[in-house]
Amino acid sequence: MTQNQSPSQPILSLRGISKQFGAVQALKDIQLDIHPGEVVALVGDNGAGKSTLVKVLAGVHQPTEGTIQFMGRPVTMDSPGAALELGIATVFQDLALCENLDVVANLFLGHELSPWNLDEVQMEVQAWTLLRELSARIPSVREPVASLSGGQRQTVAIARSLLLDPRIVMLDEPTAALGVAQTAEVLNLIERVRDRGLGVILISHNMEDVRAVADRIVVLRLGRNNGVFTPEDSNADLIAAITGATENAVSRRQARKLEDVER
């Protein structure tokens, strides 16, 4: 394990987290540290336990065993609201935006300024300021979200998670449905969020995206930690850790390709 190399104290650290669903051991003895200003990618094959871990961190599931420390204090997160209050914001895969409302309304949904006489002007200014800080390219904040592209919607979803001033932003497959340019925009956005000193947890299947922005790559396999990598480590090692064997479908395919070229 290469954890605790960073000099700063971790915002969030998981120790020995296990989660059991009946007879199924979804997570077993998971260790994870998130430091301020770093992007930690969480990768693993289908069924590796990524989604379960995300839900534990979002307060949707409670771990069966283990401790969660937030800013050095042990905490329990028994509801999504509790996680949000601590400062862990989650941007879910399905974006959870209201398409019939405009960008400002979506950003402030549930946390409107002056509830009995909505301060639209102040909300619009704050929306523009935030989007500008993120260098987000949203043409108009007064158009319904339905008129935005996938990347712009993802931007709005991420910006919304930042409005509550979290310490950690967790992104579940943020580039899964996006095109090349839009993916690049979201990756830029992730870096800007990191530069604000927040911890970012990125869950993704796309190794290219992961290598592009992650400072550390944490591999899960069958519900357990299976190594921590840096973007500089070789692809073969990473794939081997994800699939659990140096001899796997990916390596066989590459070997065959190589043979074809040599022939």
Added chain:
Amino acid sequence: MSDPNSQVALDRSDSRVRHDEGIVGAIRGFFDRVRSGDLGMLPVIVGLVLIAAVFWSLNPVFLAPNNLANLLFDAAAVGCISLGIVCVLILGEIDLSVGSMSGLASAILGVMWVQMGLPVPLAILVALGAGAFMGLVYATLLNRFGMPSFVSTLAGLLAMLGLQLYLLGSTGSINLPYASFLVRFGQIHVMPAWFSYLLAVLPGGLMLWLGLDRMRRRAAVNLSNPGGLSVLLAKAGILTVLLLVAVHYLNGGRGIPWMFGLFVALVVAMNYALTRTQWGRAMFAVGGNREAARRSGINVHRIRMSAFMLCSTLAALGGMLAASRLASSSQQAGTGDVNLNAIAAAVIGGTSLFGGRGSAWSALLGVIVIQAISNGLTLLNLSSSLRYMITGAVLAIAVIVDSLARQSRASHGRG
């Protein structure tokens, strides 16, 4: 981008967006919205003009001030019910029992006030309470058991109709005293002329005052003012002139009914709640994407509860207004076309059946369309059978317009 240029307004830094300036720009923006399926109030206003023209050509009495005053008296009761329907439609739910609820409320009023001799305010409170209770029941059935409102309110329709018949007993109908305030309110009382003129200039003045305040505050924080002063002045001016003409015309006859004034006041209050409060924002969010609303920390169950309770309570109020208009509580109250007229009014006015879209004004405009049709057909001495058929056709057309506009919005990316 990172260096905020103080010369360019915050919301004008993206060159891809066309910004419509001045009156010409405002008109161009309006046509763009209509073309993409964001019809707003346009269909209902076009429909109203058409209806007025047709009935006036068939029988000029239709547009006589006294007939219009009658129309407004009739519109208030169904309008109140329709206002409640707007609330549940915004959530994407439905309440099919508003007709029965209004009938039950009128029966409660008649029995408690006339038969039992209790004070009127108490009877009104009990009827409103019954409405709130039924809304609570529907919301609980939906929240706890996931019972679709379509089914639960259908069951409520039958149950409340039964209760109404039981309360009225064998006599079948109770006459309300003609000399009482309630009946005079429903049949005779109109606003003094000076007061109605005052009310006519109020909206334009308010629009100007709030608009100027908004422009000042936006300018202070470096946001642009689309349209600017010219559009604001034009809008407020046109509104004031139209209202003054209408009020002057109506005052040439009996005048403007207080009952209609009460209805409009409720519409204004509902419009404020829906557009300017956190509750209203939450209503549209739940109607647009329930899961997104829940994840934003909105209490979906409580929002549903508020909508269903408002709907049934307004239906009870509408039932009592109808009773005061007819000076009786009868077994026929709230049956027949009341239910569908109220729902049709909301949809015709532009509130979507699919949830997430709507406005309190749609109840006002829609109910005037419905009442105009009903009133015009009555003037032509057509039977109620034909009236039902024509109202049904108008409802079908309104829903088709709603569906087409929805598809067009989807293809133009406007939700």
